[in-house]
Amino acid sequence: DQQVKQNSPSLSVQEGRISILNCDYTNSMFDYFLWYKKYPAEGPTFLISISSIKDKNEDGRFTVFLNKSAKHLSLHIVPSQPGDSAVYFCAASQKYSGAGSYQLTFGKGTKLSVIP
């Protein structure tokens, strides 16, 4: 039972264009969402997050949009750069989960390739 889904295993984008990575979730108790970027043989690196009380959060070239009614979020990268090529993971957290652990539930990731 996958509670966080990233339905596109891969995405190719031309340098300078917009990259849009999508994520869907099924658990309506999730109230905090995060995007991580991962290079091979490294740990995930935190990129940007959004609370369920917001519908948009922006940080430089990265913007995350949250549509709670659709249980959908997306990460926009503008403009895309070759160094953005990596696997991007969507993750969700439940504020009160068991003992309040804030464990993250991850999607399977989308591999982004930015073509020079």
Place this chain on the structure above:
Amino acid sequence: NAGVMQNPRHLVRRRGQEARLRCSPMKGHSHVYWYRQLPEEGLKFMVYLQKENIIDESGMPKERFSAEFPKEGPSILRIQQVVRGDSAAYFCASSPRTDSSYEQYFGPGTRLTVT
């Protein structure tokens, strides 16, 4: 400010041996999480610890796996009598867990190979 440290980075064990993975959180972080990533999969939560306490071990297999975060020293994830299915990347994350910060910061991982 050093990031989350994990060692060893690579570990090879034969079936039946014990694997011991270590994690030192970021300075000032007192909350540690362990996750496992199987090939072509996302990370799966295993256990959440604070100093000297296991807070949530709902993702931990019931047998052979244990974790601790002592008052002094790193957090340890121990796998006894390893089997081939334990081969995976194991990531540790730490968090300051203030009211305004839910972010978890990950270490580079330990890649366990069971032969």
